[in-house]
Amino acid sequence: MQVLKFGGTSVANAQNINKVAAVVEQYIGKQKTIVVVSALSGITDKLIETGKRASQGDESYKELLKEIEERHLQLVRELIPVAQHSSILSTVKKKINELESVCEGVFLLKELSARSLDHITSFGEQLSSLIISKRFESGGMKQLWVDSRELICTDENYNAAAVDFALTNKLITDFFQQQDSSLYLLPGFIASDKNKHTTTLGRGGSDYTAAILAGALNASVLEIWTDVSGMMTADPRVVANARIIPKVSYKEAMELSHFGAKVIYPPTIHPAMNKNIPIVIKNTFAPQDKGTSIETNPDSSDREVCGISGIGKIALLTLEGTGMVGIPGFSARLFNALAKEKINVILITQGSSEHSICVAVNEEVAIKAKLAVNEEFKHEIQNGRVLPLQSETDLCIVAVVGGNMKNHPGI
Ligand code: ADP
Ligand code: ASP
Ligand code: MG
Numbered sequence: 434m435q436v437l438k439f440g441g442t443s444v445a446n447a448q449n450i451n452k453v454a455a456v457v458e459q460y461i462g463k464q465k466t467i468v469v470v471s472a473l474s475g476i477t478d479k480l481i482e483t484g485k486r487a488s489q490g491d492e493s494y495k496e497l498l499k500e501i502e503e504r505h506l507q508l509v510r511e512l513i514p515v516a517q518h519s520s521i522l523s524t525v526k527k528k529i530n531e532l533e534s535v536c537e538g539v540f541l542l543k544e545l546s547a548r549s550l551d552h553i554t555s556f557g558e559q560l561s562s563l564i565i566s567k568r569f570e571s572g573g574m575k576q577l578w579v580d581s582r583e584l585i586c587t588d589e590n591y592n593a594a595a596v597d598f599a600l601t602n603k604l605i606t607d608f609f610q611q612q613d614s615s616l617y618l619l620p621g622f623i624a625s626d627k628n629k630h631t632t633t634l635g636r637g638g639s640d641y642t643a644a645i646l647a648g649a650l651n652a653s654v655l656e657i658w659t660d661v662s663g664m665m666t667a668d669p670r671v672v673a674n675a676r677i678i679p680k681v682s683y684k685e686a687m688e689l690s691h692f693g694a695k696v697i698y699p700p701t702i703h704p705a706m707n708k709n710i711p712i713v714i715k716n717t718f719a720p721q722d723k724g725t726s727i728e729t730n731p732d733s734s735d736r737e738v739c740g741i742s743g744i745g746k747i748a749l750l751t752l753e754g755t756g757m758v759g760i761p762g763f764s765a766r767l768f769n770a771l772a773k774e775k776i777n778v779i780l781i782t783q784g785s786s787e788h789s790i791c792v793a794v795n796e797e798v799a800i801k802a803k804l805a806v807n808e809e810f811k812h813e814i815q816n817g818r819v820l821p822l823q824s825e826t827d828l829c830i831v832a833v834v835g836g837n838m839k840n841h842p843g844i
Contacts, residue, residue, distance in 0.1 A: 434465045434609075434652045438621060438643035441474030442660040443717040444561055447511035452717050453565070454572055456658065461574060461616060464653070468576075469621045469643040470565055472557025473508070476501060477622075477636070484553045487536045488545035494536055502529045505560050512568050521567040525560060532556045547591035548630055551623075555582075555631045558620035558639065566618045576616035581642055584608055585624035587632045590775070594624060594632035596645060598704075605649035619646070637698035644712075648704030655705050655712045657697060662716040663725030664689065664696055666740045678739050679723065680731035682836050685739050686712070691779075692832035693744040702727070737844055738835040747779065747828040748799035752806060753789040756818020764790055770809035776802050780830060799824045 437460075439453050453470075460466045472480075479497055486494035505525050513521055535552055539545050558581075566578040584604045587594030609617075621639025624632045634641045640657055647655040661669060663677040664686060681689070683706040690699040696714060705712050705727075712727040733739065757763045764783070767790060771778060780793040794802055806822040813819035838844050 434467070434650050435460070435654045435656065436467045436469065436643045436647040436650075436652045437656045437658060438469040438639055439471065439658045439717060440639065440660070441471045441476075443658055444470050444472075444565060445474040447508055449717065450508075450512055450565055450568055452720075453658070454568060454574065456717065456720055457569070457616070458572075458574060465615050465617075467617045467619065467643075467646055467650075467652075468565075469581075469619050469639055469646065470558065470562050471621050471639040472561050473504065476504070476557040476561070477554055480554045480557055481550065483536060484539055484545050484550050487540040488543055490540065490543050492540075494540065498529070498533060498536060501532075501556075505529070505564065508564055509567075512564065513571050517567070517571050521564060524563055524567075528556060528560055528563070548589075551591045551594075551633045552631050554633055555620075555623040558622045562618055562620035569616070569618065574616060575614070576618050577612065577614040579608070579617055579619045581619045581621070581623050582625040582629075582631060584619075585634075585642065585645055587624045587626055587634070589626045589628075589630070589632070591632055593635035593638075594626065596624070596634070597627075598645075601645060602649040605646060609650060635698070635700070637695065638700075640698040640701040641704075644701040644704040647710050648708050651708055652710055655710055657701075657712060657714045658717045659696060659714065660716065660718060661696060661714075662719055662722035663714045664694060664727070664740070668694065668742065671743075672741075677722075678725055680726050680728065680733065681739055682731055682733070683712075683727055683729060685834050685836050686727045688832060688834040689740050689742045692830060692834070693742040694740070697727075733835075733837060736835065737837045737841050738833055740835075741831065741833050743829055743831045744779065745829045746796040747793050747830050748796045748802075748824050748826045749791055749793050749828055750799065750802055750806070751789055751791045751823040751825075752810070752819065753823065754813065754817075754819030755788065756813055756816075757789075758787045766809055767792070767806060770805045771802055774798075774801050774805045776805070793828070793830060796826050799826055 483494045483497040569576050586597045586600045621642040626632050665675040667675040669675045683702050687702045690697045713724050715724040716722050776798045778792045782791045803822050810819050
């Protein structure tokens with residue numbers, strides 16, 4: 434069993450989807466294959482914008498809906514032979530009608546909850562996967578379309594839900610044991626909570642869907658097919674002469690992606706690493722390229738640094754005060770206050786004197802963080818033992834990553 438995931442640009446239009454089909458076709462008959470697909474590139478952003486405009490009472494959301502509909506209908510026209518149009522066009526129309534009803538509800542209520550937003554964004558992957566499934570079928574590639582929401586169960590943390598692995602692994606193994614198809618197609622990114630409400634796994638989450646399936650089924654390999662020929666020494670959009678890294682360890686890949694290498698969504702590594710499943714990053718537009726293999730102990734004796742990555746729009750929050758020194762519990766209270774507001778901490782440092790703790794967070798949550806922390810420490814701030822939280826914005830984190838650096842003084 435192997436799992437292949439194709440991202441937004443790989444499925445952006447008919448020409449690209451035909452390339453995807455050509456890649457998948459080569460595997461047919463060799464081993465059982467699961468294909469996971471993203472929404473067409475740009476569609477998730479557009480769906481989010483549609484929901485936002487509807488919730489602001491802005492009727493122009495309807496124009497966006499029309500654009501989304503037209504893009505998918507056009508794709509069907511270009512991708513599927515005319516004789517087979519009717520069923521898939523009616524499937525697409527039905528999905529679009531459902532999406533319209535949800536958006537109308539949001540428009541009337543002028544309210545967009547995180548749950549409604551997940552419902553709305555889920556249509557991107559639902560539509561792309563249904564159309565691609567039809568394309569496979571019309572090209573003689575027999576496969577089974579499976580709704581990922583039936584297999585991946587999460588908590589209710591909409592927009593970036595956490596997977597219930599005990600239940601999910603059981604649902605996945607039970608399901609695939611009962612099937613004998615050699616090719617499966619699933620939408621990435623989407624899942625459901627215990628009440629069967631649609632949830633999503635966070636932006637870029639289709640990679641994670643594929644990893645969850647690969648982990649549960651002990652796949653022989655997880656291939657992430659994208660628009661670059663592997664993980665590179667730096668973001669190719671920023672550094673023109675970035676090079677492909679042929680092999681990286683799971684830990685190095687985790688660090689590079691955590692600090693901004695968008696080519697793989699950070700949570701993806703964990704389910705594969707747990708089962709020692711190699712992750713291979715491949716280019717849909719240059720399938721002959723070797724790509725990058727992510728594995729446990731790659732031979733990397735020839736290098737100390739494997740790559741550099743960076744994240745912008747960072748705020749650095751500093752909690753400082755002479756009253757913190759030697760008193761247990763300060764850090765716990767700081768992180769609890771942030772956790773209660775669901776604020777993700779990207780980086781932590783503490784001065785050795787215990788006089789200050791710094792955390793880096795996304796700039797957009799800096800104000801929320803400041804309010805929460807100042808509230809938590811209001812008594813200490815009043816009596817001067819702690820200073821109000823300081824926040825510096827417009828910063829960037831740059832990470833230099835390499836498993837061998839620790840053995841080489843001076844780097
Ligand atoms: P997909 O839609 O296939 O999931 P993404 O856009 O999420 O693709 O990720 C691929 C993109 O990640 C590349 O086009 C590249 O611009 C960007 N990227 C950022 N950092 C790196 C890196 N270190 N190596 C490779 N690609 C990177
Ligand atoms: N379509 C989703 C997004 O744009 C998930 C993905 O592409 O991985 O974030
Ligand atoms: Mg991606």
